[in-house]
Amino acid sequence: MKVLLSWLQEFAPFPGDDPVALGDVMSDLGMAVESIERIGEGLDGIVTVKVLDLRAHPDADKIQLVDVDLGDGEALQICCGATNLTVGDVVPLATLGTTMPDGMEIARRKMRGEWSNGMLCSGRELALGEDHSGIYILDPSLALGLPIVEALGITPDVLFDLEINPNRPDAMSVAGVARDLAARLGLLFAIPEPSVEEQAGDTGSIASVDIIDPDLCGLFHIRVIDGIKIEPSPRWIADRLSALGMRPINNVVDASNYVMLELGQPNHTYDLAKVPGGALRVRWARDGETIPTLDGVERTLTGGRDGVIADASDSAVGIAGVMGGASTEISETTTTVLLECAWWQPMAIARSSKFMGLRSEASARFERGVDPAIVDLAARRLAELLAPSGARLVQGSVTVNGELAPTPAVRVRTGRVNQLLGTDISTEQIISLLTPIGFVCELGGEDDVLTVTVPTFRPDTTNETDVIEEIARHYGYSKILGRAPTSAHTGSLTPIQRDRRSIRQVLVGLGIHEAMPLPFLAPGDLARCGLPPEAVTVTNPLAAEESVLRTSLRPGLLQAIAYNESHRTDGVALFELGKVFALPSSGETLPDEREHLAVALAGRDATAAANVWALLAQTLGLNDVVIDQSAPPAGLHPGRSGVLRRGGEQLGEIGEIDPGVLDALGLRERVAWLQLDLGVALAAPHGEHRYHHISRYPSSDLDLAFEVDSAEPAASIEAAVRSAAGPLLVTVSLFDVFRGHPIPDGRRSLAYRLRLQAPDRTLTDDDIGGVQRSVVEALGAIGATLRG
Amino acid sequence: MIDDITRIAAAAPALIAGASSVDELRAVEADLLGKKGELTLLKKGMGGLDPEGRKVAGSALNDARDSIEAVLALRRSDLESAERASMVATEQLDLTELLELPERGSLHLVTQTWDRLVDVFIGMGFTVAEGPEVETDWYNFEALNIPAAHPARGMWDTLYVDLGDPETVLLRTHTSPVQIRVMTDGEPPIYAVMPGRVYRRDTADASHMPVFHQIEGLVVDRNISFADLAGTLEAFTSAYFGGSIHSRLRPPYFPFTEPSAEYDINCVFCEGNGCRTCGQTGWLELGGCGMVHPTVLTNVGLDPEEWSGFAFGFGLDRLALMRHGVDDIREMYTGDVRFLEQFPS
Incomplete structure (x- = not known):
């Protein structure tokens, strides 16, 4: 909502000396000032000139050479891009040295080899409205060389652009803004009483309205204005409308808009001659009912959603609160106007304008709720504005009430x-x-x-x-003083929030970057990644790439790796912690939403993922999780992947992306992959990290190499070593793996170093020999033989 | 015998000086003082002397031994220093001659900002709550006093998903539904912040993404007032942005709070003097806040006469961008390592 200082001052004596301070008060009242524009300022140096000659620029199609006369009879050459000039026009010229309202300085300069000694101005360049279609043509009778401010009779003014909150229908008018502002400043506010002479007659016998559906229309007020002569509005009305962003059209339309802007009452003018019997009916539209509207469009209405104003024959002549119909439109021949000032049900207008895609200044006001008490004043104000052109308000009015809630x-x-x-x-x-x-x-x-x-x-x-x-x-x-918080409450992270920080710490320390791909996928993304395509879809996506909710972090991270590869960054290591969405479990409305962790390491093989997992598991204290390679997960390398399992529970997947998937995504490097369902993984107690006593006695190392079937996971061998070694075992580590002669095909050698120590004594050779015997015996039972 | 001792003691310094390495010195030491050394042999011969002669010879032997040991120690120390110096000279390394830098990972800017914010609020006594990103219309709108067809719904461009009845399940447009969950699942007093990812039907550009992040705060207790809200936000503002940055509140409209306020802070770039970023106003608009609307309290079964509360919320991404001078929000979401690695912490 834009307001002019001079317009505000018609309602209360606002000081004009400090517009910025006034703007601050408006902002503090919740009518935030988005900009302040000083009209008439910065127009020094702009004068009237007459066009003497127009010539084509020898070297540019879109520029004309214009000779102008500043009043001294001399021809001054200007280069001009506008094409609306004819010889003899009087127009504004910004002379050399002028600073325009937008801050631009005018200097003598060459345009494609021709001198330009100033700039001819459009309305917008003069900050007089929005018109930039051509040069602002002035009254040809004006003296030349006259300052433009004088020539136009411009009074300096200030234009505030305000952001009005949806709960402030009152501030959708100049008077409403003035009321709020005057109250804060302690100034007397009053809406001037329109002075309008009434013409003898009886509106009630000329026009009538019947509210068929009172739930649509709370109030319908009719006045008749006679003696209409369609002509341009007086300058001051046109200027104010332009300043507030509305294009002046003719005196009737302009007066109608002026009243809406000033008092917040949208209104509609019908050519009474085109309304049979002056009779109107207000009702909900019938489904499929059509009406040609003012903008020349034939619109089809929806029953129960849109409201209409119909004539005596029940054909619609307007869409309630949204737009008038073409059949009763004011034209050059109009002599009598039927004026409608109504109060429409806000929700009805909101629905109607939204679904029709027709938002107007009127509908914006009706849907917030206009003041039902102002219809009479608004009608008389409109008549007052038209009076100078000879229009006369006919005595009497018609007011019909629908449903209108009383003020509480x-x-x-x-x-x-x-x-x-x-x-x-x-x-x-x-x-x-x-x-x-x-x-x-x-x-x-x-x-x-x-x-x-x-x-x-x-x-x-x-x-x-x-x-x-x-x-x-x-x-x-x-003025409300902040009270410093003195809460006795304690803040803390939840266990999972702390775990997330630990996870991120480990991964960042390992050189992995955290990425956040969007959770949206394109149709087909899941299938390309070797994943089942079932997923939650978006009803109203802006783009196909945003139409599917991810069920896995895999597509996003792989796409990010592809993006990096395409920018010559290889070996990228990324991780993500984020939500994935599966279709709802039966009986549920919301998707099965889970938080996953995924790690993708480009240029690395599955063991890199296994190493990351080992460190994560250690950090989080996730024991008893095994890598089960018996059934590789979909989309992962069948020989290099497995499922992370704790008992019967699946925690995640680990390994390497399937080469087919890499091809489908155009990835050059192999990608190590780890994915963990954090909800499942962190649900069971973990991370207790109990203290183990550190023995003061010397430790001994025992190295043992076993020949083991290749199909037997090293993890089972290690587990067997651990359980057989007994309480003297401190650590066990695999330090060598060997395949080839003399080991037969299908088998390999695994060498383990066992560190042994007792809490209470130095170990003897017997102790160490005992451990070796039980380990060898236990491993023999699962087909692993000690190598000499 | 005394003569032998004197001779040995006199000759020793030259022998010691003649040793040119620690190893040679060790041999000289063995010759002089070792088990088969000359002085040791003399000591063994002392048995044939009379008590007086033994006393004199013993004393001379000890003196000789002491003086030789002193010279030996000095020479040993010199030789060791020389040998260490020559070893160090051969071990020289150019610490700028590095073949491969071990890579360090990075936390996403959103995570860094998230953690910073959360830490400040934890310090102020808040817990941290979270909720689902796909929500029902009830949690996202209805419970927050935004009924269907309410014009305020136009304030959010909502993305719906194909679940349930049309337009009943959606991608949450703000973190506010977590407020409802916190109030429904728990009992006051509530002091919680709710960071999270939110969605809007928006085309990505330099300052918008269809997916971004917010942090929301909620306090519900007895006798909570607008003054508490103002004080809490001011305390947060100086804690997070620094002591010279202050906050102000001014009236806007939100359906879920009343009185509502817009939460502005002094522009962190010009500290309130006016600059390009803040449009010469000296203020940056950070977010919205207000007293929890009585209808919202009633919706979660709390009596607005007994309990009152405030809520606030603001965007997290913009804070991340502001801190590091990033001018395009889209950069954060491409996963481009050349971007990510710029912000190690």
Whole structure:
């Protein structure tokens, strides 16, 4: 919503000397100032000139050479890109040395070899409205060399662009902004009473309305204005509309818009001659009903959703609150206008305009709720604006009521106000804050309890908290002193939040970067990664690449590796902690949402993933998890992958991406892969890290090499070693693996170093020999033989 | 015998000086003082002397031994220093001659910012709550006082998923549904922050992503007021951004809070003097906040007369971008290592 300072000043004596300070007050009231523009400022150096000659530029198609006269009879050459000039036009010229309102400085310069001694200006360049289609053509009778401010009769003004919150329908008008601002500044606010002479007659016998569906229309007010002569609006009206961003059209349309902007009451003018009998009917649309609207479009309406105004024959002549119909449109021949000022059900207009894709200044106001008490004033104001062109308001009006909720009376407790705001505001102070913005406060029987009647222009305010917000707003948020928190509560991370930090620490230390690919996938991404395609789909995606929710972190990380490879970065190591979404379990509405960890190491084989896993498992204290290679997971290398299993539970998958998947994604390097379902992995107790006593006695190492079947996992051999070695074993580590002669095919040698130690004595040869015997015996039982 | 001792003692320094390595010195020491050394042999011959002669010879032997040992120690120390010096000279390394730097990984900028924020709030006594990213209409809108067809729904461009009835299951548009879950699942007093990933139907550009992150705070207790909200946000602002940065609140509209406030901080680039980033205003808009709307409290079964609370929320990605001067949010989400590795911590 834009407002002009001069327009605001018609309602209260606002000081004009410091627009920035005034803007700060508006911002503090919740009408945030997005920009302040000073009209008429920066126009020094711009003068009237007459076009003497127009020539084509010898070297540029889009530039004309224009000779202009500043009043001295001399021809001054200007280069100009506009094409709306004819010889004899009087136009504004920014002379050399001028600083334009946007800060640009005008200097003599050559354009494609031709001198330009200034710049001819459009309306927008002069900060006079939005028109930039051509040079601003002035009255040809103007003297030449006249400062433009004088030539146009421009009065300096200030234009504020305000951001109005959806709960402030009152601030969708100049008067409403003025009311709020005047209240804060302690200035007297009043809407001037329109002075309009009425023409003898009886509106009631000329026009009528029948509200068929009262749940659509709360109030329908009709006036008739006679003696209409369609002509351009007076300059001051056109200028104000332009400044607020509306294009002037003719006196009737402009007066209608002016009243909407000034008082917040959208209204509609019908050519009375085109409304048979002046009779209107208000009802919900019928499904499939059509109407040609003002913009020349034939629109099809939806029953129960859209409202219409129909004529006596019941054909629609307007879409309620959204747009008027073409059949009753004002034209050059219009002499009598039927004026509609109505109150439409906000939700109805919101639905209708949203689904029709028709948002207008009118619908924006109706859907927030307009002031039903202002229809009469608005109608008379419109007639007042048209009076100079000879229009006369016909005596009498027609007002028909539909369903209109009464304005509520709200009980406001001073104690509650202060409890919620943390303030110490007195009841008297509350009254003095609320009264200027139209809230009527009455002291009831109870101490410090007010009965507050909400004004009709604040339909958003319906309960005590709403009123408290108004009190806070006008008291000033900045005056509410912050109370430093003195919470006796303790903050902490949950166990899983702490585990996440540990996981990230380990992975970053291992040289792995954390990535965050988007959780969206394109159809086919899952299949390309060797994963089942079933997934939750997005109903209204903006792009196909964002139409599927990931069921795995795999596609995102592999795509990130491909991206890096394509930018000549090989050997990329990435991890991600993020949610994946599977279709809901039966009976559930929401997807089966799980948090996964995935690690992808480009240029590394499956053992790299196994090493990362070993360190993670150690860090998190996840014991008893085995790598089960008996059934490799889908999309992973069949010979180099397995499932992470704890008992019957599957925690994740580990190994290497299937070469077929690598090909499908165009990946050059092999990729080691680890994926963990954190919810499952971290659900069981873990990470206790109990202290083990460190023996003071010397330790001894025992190296043993076994010949083992290749199909027997090293993990089982190690587990057997551990269990057979007994309590003297401190650590066991695999230090050599050997395949080939003299080991037969299908078998390999695994060499382990066992560190043995007793808590209470130095080990003897017998102790060590005993351990060796039991280990060899136990391994023999699973087909591993000690090598000499 | 005394003469022999004197001779040996006198000759010893030259022998010792003649040793040119620690090993040679060890041989000389053995010759002089060892089990078969000259002085040891003389000591063994002392048995044939009379008590007086034994006393004199013993004393002379000890003196000789002491003086030889002193010279030996000095020479040993010199030789050891020389040998260490020559070894060190051959072991010289150029510490800039490195073939391969071990790689260090990095935490994502969002994670770094997330952790920083969470740590500040934990210090202020908040716990950290989380919730699902796919939500029902109830948690994301209805419970937050945004009924269907409410014009305020237009404030969020919502992505729906094909589950349940049309437009009933969605990708959460803000972290606020976690508020509802925290209040539904627990009892006041509640002091919690809720960081998380949120979704909007938005085309990616330099300052927008369809997926981004927010952190939300919720306090519900007895006698919680707008002044507590202002004080908490001010305390957070100086703790996170530094003592010279302050906060201000001004009225906006949100359906789920009342009174509502827009939460601004002094521009962290110009400290409030006005610059390009803050559009010369000296302020940066950070997020929204307000007193929890009574309808929201009622929706989760809390009596607004007994309990009151405040909530606040703001975007996390922008803080990450601001801290490091990143001018395009999309950079954070490509997984480009050349970007990620720039922010080791």
